[in-house]
Amino acid sequence: MNQAAAPEIASRPLTKKDFESDQDVRWCPGCGDYAILSQVQKVLPELGIPREKLVFISGIGCSSRFPYYMNTYGFHTIHGRAPAIASGLRASRPDLSVWVITGDGDALSIGGNHFIHLLRRNLDVRILLFNNRIYGLTKGQYSPTSELGKVTASTPMGSIDYPFNPISLALGAEATFVARTLDRDLAHLHETLRRAAAHRGTAFVEIYQNCNIFNDGAFEVFTEKETKLAHVARLEHGKPILYGPKNEKGIRLKGFQLESIDLSKAEARMEDLLVYDAHCPDATLAMIVSRMTGENNLPLPIGVFRSVSRPCYDDSLNEQVRKAKEMMGPGDLDELFNSGDTWVVQPSS
Amino acid sequence: MEKVVRQLEDVTIRFAGDSGDGMQITGAQFTNVSALMGNDLGTFPDFPAEIRAPAGSLAGVTSFQVHFSSREIFTPGEQCDALVVMNPAALRVHLGFLRPQGILLVNTEEFKPRNLTMAGYASNPLEDQSLSAYQVFSVNMTKLTREAVKDLKLSVKESERCKNFFALGMAYWLYQRSMEPTVQFIRDKFSKRPELAEANLRALQAGRNYCENTEQFGSSYRVPAAKLRPGRYRNITGTTATVLGMIAAGQKSGLEVFLGSYPITPASEILHQLSRYKNFGVRTVQAEDEIASVCMAIGAAYGGSLAFTTTSGPGVNLKAEAVSLAISVELPLVLCDIQRAGPSTGMPTKTEQGDLLQVLYGRHGESPIAVLAGSRPSDCFDTIYECARIAVRYMTPVVFLSDLFLAFGAEPWMFPSSADLPPIPVRFRTDPEGFQPFQRDLETLARPWAIPGTPGLEHRIGGLEKEHLTGNVSYDPKNHEMMCRLRAEKIEKIAQEIPPTRIDGPESGDLLVVGWGSTYGAIRTATEKKREEGKSVSHVHLRHLNPLPPDLGSILYRFEHVLVPEINLGQLLKVLRARYLVPAVGLNKVQGQPFETTEIEAKIDSILRGEP
Incomplete structure (x- = not known):
């Protein structure tokens, strides 16, 4: 039943179970969405936010069924528009914790405009983008993150559509918090969600998520035990970017290019390595690092690319409302009607 | 020369000029003064889509029309009694709205070959007798304004920009308007530039004095206050x-x-x-x-x-x-x-x-x-x-x-x-006891408004079809049909609150004119006029277009003919014909302009004459 449990649970610490709705989860068996749902339900009790203050808003697509499975407030909206609906809610209800659940088609194709403008405005909203590089719900068309040449239902001769890099796009859209994580790395997923939750402003998290029906193994190299260490670099603020089974490789900045160096070689020096700065006010370094995609002898960075502070649109809007009331006094309707030039017509004698 | 003051019931004046000529301010001032003098009013500005079309071009013409009256009126007027034009393009665009024998105040300064050509005039209309059907007053407003402000050490451009107030001063003399509210307006508007305030005041006064003192103008007009319902306006x-x-x-x-x-x-x-x-x-x-x-x-x-x-x-x-x-x-x-x-x-x-x-x-x-x-x-x-x-x-x-x-x-x-004002009661749902997101109020069929932040009411909504009561996602065929019908019935229920339809004119008769939206004034004026002529013509104006008023069908059936004037090609007409199966006819116009009363009158006459 689409109904809340009794309110007494608010008086004890919440658990993962408190965030599970009574609806059967209907993603395909083996879908990466299960892991994300589970981690979100695990992170929420740690945040100390009352359940009634949490709202999950989604667009359309497999991932967008997410709110039905959360025992919080939830709104399954229309394709691509969740960021706009979330903006209206958050702008008018600063007491709520608002989360957007979206996918690569929903956020980057049909909803691209709302996505970039939410990031730019920096409303205090979390966006979790489940990127599986395919349209699942509509049965297997290529998406704006599908690689060139991909053969899909709508591209029998291969995709000729150059893809977005969602991290670069978010950085270019002035996002204040940008992170990437993987559905198969539960600890990292958990930690990244926790950090996104702690950010004041729009927190964007790209989650590589496997669609085992239409795009199985898209991120295999980054998630499988045999290959992941050689291909994934964890970004940590204030530390060099290292990767490899024994962290024997590092990243060096040469001009505007990144290069991988092998620290086991005699001439390699630790002090040459790029020390990552996620809090740099300028997004250039994050942008350069975001161009690494796990190809061309460079790793795929995961973790927090950028985390900076900037005023939130919702705070500024509410501040203007407060200031207007302070300066002009709370509005009086009769005074308002009476404003400007008025005149009186006397009863005729 | 002794100047005479004649009394008029009703006047429509239009100010027209180039986009930069200040015609909107001029019209707004004339409106304000007329309101304070107790006239009933209707006004309408008309301006181009271009922010600044080339000066002197037809595309750059902007206008403001004021209809002021000593009786109750419902439109901003149609044919003008007076037209003020600041350049040839304004004359070209707006002359068609001036009634024969109407007053035409022309700023002659701009009637130079280049501007005449831009406006498409082969010869100067002020000299070729083509305006002989009107009372033309040719005045070089720009030059007279320059002279009025010449010792204020303004630039030529600044001086000439005051010419709209010269024109307004002339209009104020012509219709015996009080100057005081505009004097105050100018002082307030230019409080930081006293020299500009002074210049505009002088231009205003000079315009008025010009009419008062030259023999060009013999008579002016007074439009007494209207008998409006007592109250504050x-x-x-x-x-x-x-x-x-x-x-x-x-x-x-x-x-x-x-x-x-x-x-x-x-x-x-x-x-x-x-x-x-x-x-x-x-x-x-x-x-x-x-x-x-x-x-x-x-x-x-x-x-x-x-x-x-x-x-x-x-x-x-x-x-x-x-x-x-x-x-x-x-x-x-x-x-x-x-x-x-x-x-x-x-x-x-x-x-x-x-x-x-x-x-x-x-x-x-x-x-x-x-x-x-x-x-x-x-x-x-x-x-x-x-x-x-x-x-x-x-x-x-x-x-x-x-x-x-x-x-x-x-x-x-x-x-x-x-x-x-009528109350607007709102009750958010707060009680978790028995809460179901799509349980309906029996009177309105509305579901509860249960907003996030309310403890115990956590629930999910969405665009997928919802199960009746629970709101859970449902693909059940019968449930979908029931929900579609419930949503439709809910909207129909609004009709229970629509007050009885007001009929201006007899409750039944030869012709009912049905309108909606901004055609009200033109239809009201036209139908009143026809009734004064003794014709059986009534008027219903719809605020509620969905659902329609429950009594509308029975009203329509009581009239021999139904006319639906619209500024479209017959949209309400289609709805009424489909819903009530009445042989209503349309009067349709899509020229970007409202109806003129006379257009509706003519259609009424033709229907009553039995013409198809």
């Missing part, structure tokens, strides 16, 4: 009435007003004005596009705000999918469509009623919605207020229809006191 445009209605609905419902909007002519002015009232707790957001603006409003409505989104026809198209979502999840929302001439960009600064069928039917699936239309500038207040009341009472989106003619038109408004 202000002059109001449709836009301002709409904004005040939004704020009033917020205050009376206890809800915070939220407006999501994207700039579009002629709706942008609502966003501009409403954004100044944040002290009423009003939040306005200029979104990234039309779709985002309605979605933001839906988000705010979900959170418990009184949510509005404003646009014009093209924006309504873009918002349609989101409006259907609001219908499906049953959230209150008021969509304001300030119509303009379409399709596409069409004539964005001209009026039309072309969106009725779009707002009634222009969505996917079975998605019924309430539609109301304002009929005159001040009526926009009551209509949007009622839209908001219906939206929260029935938990549904409601369309408020206005148009450019209403939005920019102005008239005196005897404003209410807040205590007189």
Whole structure:
């Protein structure tokens, strides 16, 4: 039943179970969405936010069924528009914790405009983008993150559509918090969600998520035990970017290019390595690092690319409302009607 | 020469000039003074889509028309009694609106070969007898203004910019208007530039003195105060009435007003004005596009705000999918469509009623919605207020229809006191006991408004079909049909609150004229005139376009003929014919201009004569 449990649970610490709705989860068996749902339900009790203050808003697509499975407030909206609906809610209800659940088609194709403008405005909203590089719900068309040449239902001769890099796009859209994580790395997923939750402003998290029906193994190299260490670099603020089974490789900045160096070689020096700065006010370094995609002898960075502070649109809007009331006094309707030039017509004698 | 003052009942004057000539301010001042002198009024500005078309071009002509009267009037006037033109292009564009023997005040300065050519004149109309049907007063206003301000050490450009007040001074003499309110206006407006205040005051006075002292002008006119209903009045445009209605609905419902909007002519002015009232707790957001603006409003409505989104026809198209979502999840929302001439960009600064069928039917699936239309500038207040009341009472989106003619038109408004406004009771659901998101109120079929933040009511809504009562996702065929019928029935239920339809004229008879929206004034004036001629002609003007008033069918059947004048190609006509199977006929015009009373009169006459 689409109904809340009794309110007494608010008086004890919440658990993962408190965030599970009574609806059967209907993603395909083996879908990466299960892991994300589970981690979100695990992170929420740690945040100390009352359940009634949490709202999950989604667009359309497999991932967008997410709110039905959360025992919080939830709104399954229309394709691509969740960021706009979330903006209206958050702008008018600063007491709520608002989360957007979206996918690569929903956020980057049909909803691209709302996505970039939410990031730019920096409303205090979390966006979790489940990127599986395919349209699942509509049965297997290529998406704006599908690689060139991909053969899909709508591209029998291969995709000729150059893809977005969602991290670069978010950085270019002035996002204040940008992170990437993987559905198969539960600890990292958990930690990244926790950090996104702690950010004041729009927190964007790209989650590589496997669609085992239409795009199985898209991120295999980054998630499988045999290959992941050689291909994934964890970004940590204030530390060099290292990767490899024994962290024997590092990243060096040469001009505007990144290069991988092998620290086991005699001439390699630790002090040459790029020390990552996620809090740099300028997004250039994050942008350069975001161009690494796990190809061309460079790793795929995961973790927090950028985390900076900037005023939130919702705070500024509410501040203007407060200031207007302070300066002009709370509005009086009769005074308002009476404003400007008025005149009186006397009863005729 | 002894000057005579004649009394007139009713005058229409139009000020026309180049975009930079200050015609809107001139017209607004004339309006204000006439209001304060107790006349009834209707005004309408007309301006080009281009912000600054080339000076002297036909495209750059802007105008402001004032209809002022000693009796009750309902339109901004049609044929002008007086036309003030500042250049040849203005003459060319507006002469057709001046009645024969009408007064034509011409600024001769601009009637030079280059400007004449730009306006398409082969010869100077002031010299070739082509204006012999009018009372022409040729005055070099620019030169006389320069002379009036010459010792103030202004630049030539600054000096000449005062010429609109010279023209206004002439008009004030001609119609015996009081100068004082405009003197005060000039002092306030130019308080930081006293030399400009002085220059404009001198120009105003010089214009008046010129008429008083030269023999060119023999008579002036007086239009006494009208016998309006006693009370306190202000002059109001449709836009301002709409904004005040939004704020009033917020205050009376206890809800915070939220407006999501994207700039579009002629709706942008609502966003501009409403954004100044944040002290009423009003939040306005200029979104990234039309779709985002309605979605933001839906988000705010979900959170418990009184949510509005404003646009014009093209924006309504873009918002349609989101409006259907609001219908499906049953959230209150008021969509304001300030119509303009379409399709596409069409004539964005001209009026039309072309969106009725779009707002009634222009969505996917079975998605019924309430539609109301304002009929005159001040009526926009009551209509949007009622839209908001219906939206929260029935938990549904409601369309408020206005148009450019209403939005920019102005008239005196005897404003209410807040205590007189109907209440808008709102109760958010707070009790978790037995809560079901889609359980309906028996009287209205509205579902509960259960906003996030309420403990114990956590639930999910969405665009997928919902199971009756629980709101759980449902693909059950019977449930879908039931939900479609329930949503339709809910909208039909609104009819239970529509007051009996007001009929101006006999309750039955030869001809009923049915209108909606901004055609009110023209239809009212035309039908009154026909009744004065002894003809059996009645008038019904619809505020509620969906659902229609429950008594409308029986009214239609009581008349021999039904005429539906619209500024479109017959949209309400289609609805009435389909719904009531009456052989109604249309009078249709899509020229970006409102009806003239005479056009409606002519159609009435032809129907009564039995012409097809």
